[in-house]
Amino acid sequence: MTPTAKPGPLLHPFAKPGADDGSFLRLVRGEGAVVFDDAGKRYVDAMASLWHCNIGHGRSEVAEAVSRQMRELETYHLFEKFSNARADELAERIVALAPVPDSRVFFTSGGSEAVDTAIKLSRAAHAQAGRPERTLIISRAPSYHGVTYGGMALTGLPLNQKDFGPGVGDVVQVPKDDLDAVRVVFRDNPGRVAAVFAEPVIGAGGVYPPVDGYLTGLRALCDEYGAHLVLDEVVCGFGRLGSMFGGQHFGVRADLTTFAKAITSGYVPLGGVIVAPSVHEPLGADPDYVFRHGYTYSGHGSACAAGLVCLDITEREGLVERASHLGDRLGPALRAIRDEGLVADVRGVGGIWGVGVHEGENLVGVRDRMLAAGVIVRPIAPTTLAICPPLVIEDADLDLIPATLRAALT
Numbered sequence: 398m399t400p401t402a403k404p405g406p407l408l409h410p411f412a413k414p415g416a417d418d419g420s421f422l423r424l425v426r427g428e429g430a431v432v433f434d435d436a437g438k439r440y441v442d443a444m445a446s447l448w449h450c451n452i453g454h455g456r457s458e459v460a461e462a463v464s465r466q467m468r469e470l471e472t473y474h475l476f477e478k479f480s481n482a483r484a485d486e487l488a489e490r491i492v493a494l495a496p497v498p499d500s501r502v503f504f505t506s507g508g509s510e511a512v513d514t515a516i517k518l519s520r521a522a523h524a525q526a527g528r529p530e531r532t533l534i535i536s537r538a539p540s541y542h543g544v545t546y547g548g549m550a551l552t553g554l555p556l557n558q559k560d561f562g563p564g565v566g567d568v569v570q571v572p573k574d575d576l577d578a579v580r581v582v583f584r585d586n587p588g589r590v591a592a593v594f595a596e597p598v599i600g601a602g603g604v605y606p607p608v609d610g611y612l613t614g615l616r617a618l619c620d621e622y623g624a625h626l627v628l629d630e631v632v633c634g635f636g637r638l639g640s641m642f643g644g645q646h647f648g649v650r651a652d653l654t655t656f657a658k659a660i661t662s663g664y665v666p667l668g669g670v671i672v673a674p675s676v677h678e679p680l681g682a683d684p685d686y687v688f689r690h691g692y693t694y695s696g697h698g699s700a701c702a703a704g705l706v707c708l709d710i711t712e713r714e715g716l717v718e719r720a721s722h723l724g725d726r727l728g729p730a731l732r733a734i735r736d737e738g739l740v741a742d743v744r745g746v747g748g749i750w751g752v753g754v755h756e757g758e759n760l761v762g763v764r765d766r767m768l769a770a771g772v773i774v775r776p777i778a779p780t781t782l783a784i785c786p787p788l789v790i791e792d793a794d795l796d797l798i799p800a801t802l803r804a805a806l807t
């Protein structure tokens with residue numbers, strides 16, 4: 398803490414607890430891909446807030462649907478005997494979009510809870526199918542799967558685990574893109590692996606699309622060794638890669654698909670897991686079995702009302718196709734900056750991009766110069782600037798992102 402720092406009452410996530418209250422940028426208004434701070438300064442939100450605001454900020458249609466729902470019945474829980482209309486409707490909508498026919502949906506309040514739920518669903522389905530010894534989870538490094546003890550244990554970013562004690566047990570990490578490493582874990586642990594977790598495109602772990610054939614290879618290994626494949630689509634789901642789901646983009650079927658973020662574009666917190674028959678059938682086979690898991694806000698009625706409108710907007714405005722357009726326009730502009738030698742590496746698909754700066758470059762400094770110029774990007778350790786704008790971003794604002802990056806580097 399600097400001697401003059403005065404922390405405020407709000408303890409910020411992923412921030413220095415001793416940071417001065419005055420050092421935070423307070424955003425007060427948004428419109429499409431643009432947000433404004435409390436001094437009226439305009440920013441292009443090239444991160445869709447935190448990878449989530451696909452439909453853009455300030456959409457009154459969502460506010461009206463949530464307000465209508467809150468006046469009617471804010472929510473009713475889904476435990477045991479109860480249901481609510483919006484949760485039923487949203488589950489039906491998501492299942493109709495799901496890559497695997499006859500899937501079902503379990504709702505959570507966000508992505509980390511979705512990941513924990515997927516761990517439990519996988520282990521419980523194996524147990525109910527007479528394979529209780531299948532508890533081992535394989536995840537990859539780098540990767541990001543959230544911050545609950547389950548999600549943290551799966552996350553392949555050691556700094557996110559430091560000082561927090563053990564996460565959930567029975568987790569083995571392998572390097573990304575290395576199918577041989579996955580096969581070794583399967584061979585060394587016969588009949589023990591419950592599931593392999595993978596983001597279609599690694600997001601907060603550095604923005605890494607998979608190498609060709611990796612995800613289909615992972616699917617084949619899971620089939621060969623009897624494990625579930627879990628695609629963590631918290632960032633990729635609902636259009637980000639130019640397909641409704643990342644699994645579809647790469648031609649891979651998942652047993653469990655986690656989602657959050659874009660399902661409501663962050664207007665109200667909501668997440669969940671799409672559960673394919675390979676998992677929900679064994680869970681439902683014994684009529685007396687109870688899946689003892691769920692959150693007070695699983696299927697929150699007002700959040701599901703927001704989700705329904707966000708899906709309407711996504712479909713009506715062609716936002717899935719728009720993600721491909723973003724990639725076609727942003728990708729070449731970023732590669733040109735790389736080809737000039739200003740950055741080391743450019744990676745991305747559709748509406749998600751990572752720019753690898755040269756070693757020794759001050760990543761936060763580049764971010765801060767871009768911020769001063771009115772563009773919000775996100776530095777992610779150790780050398781990547783992440784770009785993930787709202788899918789509704791106008792071309793002129795989209796073009797500002799590489800232009801501002803170039804200026805911040807030169």
Ligand SMILES: Cc1ncc(COP(=O)(O)O)c(C=O)c1O
Pocket residue numbers: 448507508509510512541542543544548596600601629630631632657658668
């Ligand atoms: C792939 C992935 N999984 C899980 C999470 C955790 O989601 P949440 O922050 O909503 O708990 C994130 C968040 O960025 C994510 O990117």
